[in-house]
Amino acid sequence: MTNDDAAGWESAVLDGGPADGMRVKVADRPRVLQVTYPCEAESAPPGVRVDGVYVYRLGLGAADEPLRYGFDIACP
Structure with a gap:
């Protein structure tokens, strides 16, 4: 048993x-992961940031590591 296993962390890979x-480490097998990507903003007020948001969902029947999270193209 590794330290990661003892703490409840598992390896996962994002597909698409x-x-x-x-590759990431997750705890408690979340059903959804959110990835953000910074966007360049033209004429944004000071302190304003724009990020693209992408959603990855845990594959059904995930049993062994690495867990697989698939890109959800339909999620806003």
């Missing part, structure tokens, strides 16, 4: 979308 192939 802008974060395709990214």
Whole structure:
């Protein structure tokens, strides 16, 4: 058992979308992961930031590591 296992962390990989192939560690197997990507904003007021938001959903029947999260193209 590794320290990650003891703390409840598992390896996961993101499939598709802008974060395709990214590996992450997750705790408690969340059903959804959100990835943000900074966008360049023209004439934005000071302190305002714009991010693209991408959603990845845990594959059904995920049993072994790495868990697989698929890109959800339909999510806003």
